[in-house]
Amino acid sequence: MSVLLVIFLMWAVTYPVRWLGLSLGRLHLPPFWLSFLQFVPVSVFAALVVPEVLGSPEWPRRLVACMVGGLLMWRTGSLAPGILGGFAAYWVVRGVGF
Amino acid sequence: MGKWAGWPSPDMSGRTLWGVSLPIAAPPSAFWPPFWRGFRALMPLWLGMVPFAVAYAVTARAAGLGVLETQLMSVTVFAGASQFAAAGLFASGANALGIVATTALLNARHVLYGLSLSRTLPLTRPQRVLAAQFLTDEAYGVAVVRGPQEAGGLSFAFLLGAELSLYFIWNLSTLVGALAGAVLPDPAALGVAVVFPLAFLGLLVPLLKSRVTVLVALASGLGAWGLSRFLPGGLVILLAGIGGALLGALLSSRNQPQEAQA
Known part of the structure; x- marks a missing residue:
């Protein structure tokens, strides 16, 4: 199969699922499932963070970065200082040789 | 941006233009x-x-x-x-x-x-x-x-x-x-991979407002860590994401039965 066809098929299995969720906004859902959807952000963000930190071969560095970054984001309420501060902390730990 | 910025605002303040209703409304x-x-x-x-x-x-x-x-x-x-x-x-x-x-x-x-x-x-x-x-x-x-x-x-x-x-x-x-x-x-030499967990942590922190949200985050995060040992990343997010949100919905429906009935 040609590369172009594979790329097209990759698109064909990706775009519709993105569209599907967005298109179900008017679907009437019982309270349980509305509550379910309210917990999706918390649940997904945690699932995106933890394996990337604890499952990484360089987990001690990432753990320190996330502790520093998380504290900064909690104090400032803004993303950029947390990311930059956490990244700096990562390099401090890496620089010391951990 | 600049092209429309200089339009006189009085004409554009409503949701109609020359009597024609604009479905996507708002002025440019x-x-x-x-x-x-x-x-x-x-x-x-x-x-x-x-x-x-x-x-x-x-x-x-x-x-x-x-x-x-x-x-x-x-x-x-x-x-x-x-x-x-x-x-x-x-x-x-x-x-x-x-x-x-x-x-x-x-x-x-x-x-x-x-x-x-x-x-x-x-x-x-x-x-x-x-x-x-x-x-x-x-x-x-x-x-x-x-x-x-x-x-x-x-x-x-x-x-x-x-x-x-x-x-x-x-x-x-x-x-x-x-x-x-x-x-x-x-x-890998630049160490930038750490930016992704940092960014999502920054989005997660303001959402941790109650005991249930903290429990959901812990369950989903640790569950994802466990699943990530033998499943590909995207599937891990889907499964842990659904599992955590289900837990949240179960816990909150159990905690507030009176409110739900009221």
């Missing part, structure tokens, strides 16, 4: 400010995005894809993890259907993002068609956390701004990587 000038706020809200993530798009492009080129094919995947599929996986699979000479199936598996989680967004953000059909193409983990995260802080709540303009911010940098970096990849440094 009302679109761009939230668009750019969304665009800028995602810019802290560029630091992590650039090296990864470059790395994807280098991997894809090494796997034998041409510059155009490498770029086309970023333009159409536009999903980091599955593009990486595909580049790796092309390199290993994997079966084409295997590549497509892996992509479907990795990207199934997007249905959750759309569902979650569509609860708070009613979109017209053309808006859905457009917003769907550029939906990503990062744009969803920024829209769902930062969007409600906008005056009037999350808007299509803000969402699209966040989405295109990522699309722009991902595609630009893909091009740079596809053309000049061999001379650029390896992202």
Whole structure:
């Protein structure tokens, strides 16, 4: 199969699922499932963070970065200082040789 | 932005123009400010995005894809993890259907993002068609956390701004990587992978307002860590994401039966 066809098929299995969720906004859902959807952000963000930190071969560095970054984001309420501060902390730990 | 900015506002303040009702309403000038706020809200993530798009492009080129094919995947599929996986699979000479199936598996989680967004953000059909193409983990995260802080709540303009911010940098970096990849440094050497957990942690922290949300985050996070030992990343997010949200719904329906009945 040609590369172009594979790329097209990759698109064909990706775009519709993105569209599907967005298109179900008017679907009437019982309270349980509305509550379910309210917990999706918390649940997904945690699932995106933890394996990337604890499952990484360089987990001690990432753990320190996330502790520093998380504290900064909690104090400032803004993303950029947390990311930059956490990244700096990562390099401090890496620089010391951990 | 500038073209419409100078329009006299009195004529444009209503929802009709010369008696004609405008379904997408608002004057053009009302679109761009939230668009750019969304665009800028995602810019802290560029630091992590650039090296990864470059790395994807280098991997894809090494796997034998041409510059155009490498770029086309970023333009159409536009999903980091599955593009990486595909580049790796092309390199290993994997079966084409295997590549497509892996992509479907990795990207199934997007249905959750759309569902979650569509609860708070009613979109017209053309808006859905457009917003769907550029939906990503990062744009969803920024829209769902930062969007409600906008005056009037999350808007299509803000969402699209966040989405295109990522699309722009991902595609630009893909091009740079596809053309000049061999001379650029390896992202692992730069340590930028840590930017992704940092960004999502930053989106997670303000949501941890109650005991139930903390429990959900712990269960989903640790569950994902466990699953990630034997399942691909995108599927892990989907399963842990559903599991955690189910737990949250179960706990809150058990905690508030009186309120639900009232």
